[in-house]
Amino acid sequence: MAKDSKIEWTHHTFNPWWGCAKVSPACRNCYAEAWAKRVGNDIWGKDSDRRFFTDKHWSEPIKWNREAESCGERRRVFCASMADVFERKAGLERWRERLWALIEKTPYLDWLLLTKRPQNIERMAPWAGGLWPENVWLGTTVENQHWAEVRLPHLLKHGAKVRFLSCEPLLGEIDLTRWARDQSLHKIDWVIAGGESGASSRPMNPEWARSLRDQARAEGVAFHFKQWGHWAPKELLTDKQRKVVTIGANVMASAGKKAAGRELDGRTWDELPIAALA
Numbered sequence: 708m709a710k711d712s713k714i715e716w717t718h719h720t721f722n723p724w725w726g727c728a729k730v731s732p733a734c735r736n737c738y739a740e741a742w743a744k745r746v747g748n749d750i751w752g753k754d755s756d757r758r759f760f761t762d763k764h765w766s767e768p769i770k771w772n773r774e775a776e777s778c779g780e781r782r783r784v785f786c787a788s789m790a791d792v793f794e795r796k797a798g799l800e801r802w803r804e805r806l807w808a809l810i811e812k813t814p815y816l817d818w819l820l821l822t823k824r825p826q827n828i829e830r831m832a833p834w835a836g837g838l839w840p841e842n843v844w845l846g847t848t849v850e851n852q853h854w855a856e857v858r859l860p861h862l863l864k865h866g867a868k869v870r871f872l873s874c875e876p877l878l879g880e881i882d883l884t885r886w887a888r889d890q891s892l893h894k895i896d897w898v899i900a901g902g903e904s905g906a907s908s909r910p911m912n913p914e915w916a917r918s919l920r921d922q923a924r925a926e927g928v929a930f931h932f933k934q935w936g937h938w939a940p941k942e943l944l945t946d947k948q949r950k951v952v953t954i955g956a957n958v959m960a961s962a963g964k965k966a967a968g969r970e971l972d973g974r975t976w977d978e979l980p981i982a983a984l985a
Contacts, residue, residue, distance in 0.1 A: 714788070716931050719782060721786050722789045723760075723803070725789040731823060733850040739789045757798070757799065768784065784819065791824055814841070815842075817842050818844065821848065828862070832865075840868075846897075850875075876909065876936065883895065888926075895926075901969075905936075908937040911959075912957060913940055916932060916971055932970075938961060942958075
């Protein structure tokens with residue numbers, strides 16, 4: 708949990724528990740798994756226990772809600788950075804129930820529920836098939852075209868206030884045209900894109916990010932470029948780099964997240980869905 712999170716697209720993070728299991732290529736270099744291991748928690752994999760928290764932990768969003776109400780400005784809460792709320796695992800049910808109740812008690816917080824398991828939303832969320840609370844945003848990770856095909860139909864069937872995509876780590880080109888124009892599904896409201904961090908990260912082709920940006924702009928969808936990650940286009944960097952790779956027509960340099968920055972074509976893309984600005 709973190710008040711005033713360093714993640715660029717949220718204000719706070721909240722975890723109903725820690726721990727998860729890998730389900731797709733985006734999970735290969737999972738930062739949450741690495742962080743958990745650094746602090747001595749063996750909580751990764753389908754057979755491992757999850758880590759749960761005390762009432763004090765669960766009371767923090769209540770404070771954030773009071774602060775947001777007092778200042779008259781809504782706050783976004785990323786849930787969960789160290790888990791997947793829609794993981795299918797015995798023992799999580801009562802913690803999910805507690806989370807749903809907490810969401811309903813904090814109407815000045817917009818809860819961003821990001822999952823790699825959107826197929827479980829319909830069975831696990833109490834509002835699925837009915838009226839979603841105004842403060843729930845639903846998102847799914849789509850790292851390449853294959854996982855867009857698999858996950859988007861499950862996400863876009865739900866009428867949450869906002870539906871968003873986290874295309875991070877972006878591992879291939881993604882064409883969203885089909886879903887942006889499918890009248891039988893709810894629309895995409897927000898696209899977040901970014902490269903992978905860490906020394907073992909896979910470089911992102913800049914054209915993949917540009918394509919998502921251009922698609923979003925063409926369809927009136929908010930676009931957020933979170934980061935280049937560990938690799939950045941060589942021409943953006945002034946200091947000597949340890950290593951370069953060629954991906955497509957681009958030479959990418961090993962820079963580290965901080966040096967790589969987050970400008971795409973000379974601009975910082977920090978767009979938010981219209982619902983966040985209302």
